[in-house]
Amino acid sequence: METTPFSVRLRTESHDQHTEAETSTFMSDLLGGRLGVDAYARYTEQLWHVYSALEAAWDRLADDPVAGPFVQPELARVPELERDLDFVAPGWRGTAPLAATRAYAERISECAREWPAGYVAHHYTRYLGDLSGGQIIRGTAEKTWGFERKGDGVRFYVFEQISNPAAYKRSYRELLDEVPLDDLEQRRVVDECKRAFALNTAMFHDLGAQFPRTA
Numbered sequence: 001m002e003t004t005p006f007s008v009r010l011r012t013e014s015h016d017q018h019t020e021a022e023t024s025t026f027m028s029d030l031l032g033g034r035l036g037v038d039a040y041a042r043y044t045e046q047l048w049h050v051y052s053a054l055e056a057a058w059d060r061l062a063d064d065p066v067a068g069p070f071v072q073p074e075l076a077r078v079p080e081l082e083r084d085l086d087f088v089a090p091g092w093r094g095t096a097p098l099a100a101t102r103a104y105a106e107r108i109s110e111c112a113r114e115w116p117a118g119y120v121a122h123h124y125t126r127y128l129g130d131l132s133g134g135q136i137i138r139g140t141a142e143k144t145w146g147f148e149r150k151g152d153g154v155r156f157y158v159f160e161q162i163s164n165p166a167a168y169k170r171s172y173r174e175l176l177d178e179v180p181l182d183d184l185e186q187r188r189v190v191d192e193c194k195r196a197f198a199l200n201t202a203m204f205h206d207l208g209a210q211f212p213r214t215a
């Protein structure tokens, strides 16, 4: 009988994949201020495709016993991404995703349709990350490309309706711990979480191929 809380399993068992995503060449170059704003814009476009898939599922999943509790409108990122993109990449609408981004978004949609618990793994991997390390990315972007603090360009990283991110993350973890899953299903969701990280890493790889460091 597994007694470790599910939220702890997710965090500890995806730790290596987190490190891999965080230290990918594209992320390191972005955070090291070694890329131009065009790379940041392209990255933000990829996020739009990912979050469009995540949030398009909300209506369908709102009443689902497993994924429903995670449908929280204060997390919505698509409107913020659209404002950021209108600012950093006017004309971005209709641009195709990179191949890895398309595969990532398709997997999210597939889980939303067929496996709500798997969808939760994707939800966790993105939104809890944005509420955590996302704040580091915002600071770097403001400094590197001169965006106004918490303004256009970095609104994606600002959760206007979440006044206390630490408290929010605590209650999010409590929600995870309450998800009705047996041990085997928990294990499958942890695997999907690792897959979600790998899909992010693949997206960074595609971006890195397009934007080799400039300095």
Ligand code: HEM
Pocket (backbone or CB within 6 Å): 007, 010, 011, 018, 021, 022, 023, 027, 028, 031, 124, 125, 126, 128, 129, 130, 132, 133, 134, 136, 137, 197, 200
């Ligand atoms: C260079 C980029 C990144 C940095 C600097 C970073 C940094 C961090 C930090 C410091 C935390 C811990 C915050 C806390 O305990 O409150 C964290 C948590 C997290 N990060 Fe990242 N991260 C990065 C990239 C990513 C990526 C690409 C993803 C996935 C797409 C991700 C997903 C997560 C998740 C899900 C958590 C929450 C872990 C938990 O408490 O359960 N991070 N990150």
